[in-house]
Amino acid sequence: MAICVYSYTTLNYALLCIIMQGFMIPSLLPTYSPYPLAMVRGEGDLIIDDQGQSWIDLYGGHCVCSTGHSHPKVVEAIHKQSKQLIFYSTAGELKIRREAADNLIAFSGMDTLFFCNSGAEANENALKLSFEITGRKAFGSFQGGWHGRTLLALTVTDDIKITKAFEGIFPEHYRFPFGDISALESINFSNLACVIVEPIQSMSGIRTAPLTWFSALRKKCTDAGCLLVFDEIQTGVGRLGVPYASDYFKVKPDFITSAKGLASGIPIGALLMTEGMAKDVKSHMLGSTFGGGPIACAALIATLDIIRDERLMEHAKSMQSYLVDALKNTVIDEVKGIGLLLGLKTSNASDLKTYLLSQRILIGSSSDPNVLRLMPPLNVRKSSLEYLVEHIRAYGSMS
């Protein structure tokens, strides 16, 4: 930052620059627009701020906090593992890593997996492997899909503001209409390494497609020798009331990518695949220093145990039914989505969001100006959702 202060000595000027820089450039760069609170701690579906006030968290740290904030069993698992061994890469054989893989394989119904650290990394590896396995050099994806910020993930992401700068360096790629059977029939998949699909397009406003479209997509891919990747970064880990969206839509993809809720907030990603894919994967094709670290694996095992023991998938379904009923005849025109990945369609979403925030309810927006998103912890209390409904009704009576 250039400031001209002629009456200062050079030293004072330099000091002033440093101080002013401190004011002008934050040590942490901005990313998303933050909620209007300073978070201090979390408990279940609540966040407590620095004033000691509780906020109902229906956003779940961006669909991550699957078992609620600081679930005692997750805390205990992390604590126990951290006393034993905080980290070793896959160069070291770790019982806890095998156990995490076995549990996730049993939960998902896929055959084998690779652990990484994030959703984008899982997608990046699915796309890379599709290239290598098929030898084809083009990708397919769908309008409205959002897949991450690494280069191949970005290639298949439909979000011009984050992709624009890179258009010239993306590999060959085609984007198709989402959920449209007749459009699907007219597309040629024979040059594609894979198509990647977000079974419920979250960022785009909780858009999904009929079961018939998913089965037509599976058939189309199989017939053309094109691999099918389900990006289940948001839809997975029990959020739809079933382990993965592929269970809900009754389609077996070649790859499922999973992250976000897998370890209740400890970073981990997984690329799950069928045996058919795994037989072509050589050990040099995959790798990650931190992927599948022991703390993340301990948290993942605890997360899956909690989802099973506390029947959180059943709870997700019943909370969806509750909201669909309770929001009838309110300013909400439609409750979109499945389980606890929901969109509230309303004519003035941003105004409603501002009102809900003023009532200390955290809720997400989407790229659809008429859709707010709910992706709370899977153990969100019914009383918290009743509080939401009450405030949506109160908002409706004011507007």
Ligand SMILES: Cc1ncc(COP(=O)(O)O)c(C=O)c1O
């Ligand atoms: C559907 C989907 N895919 C991929 C990603 C990227 O995941 P990450 O931010 O962990 O890289 C996201 C993140 O929001 C997502 O919602």
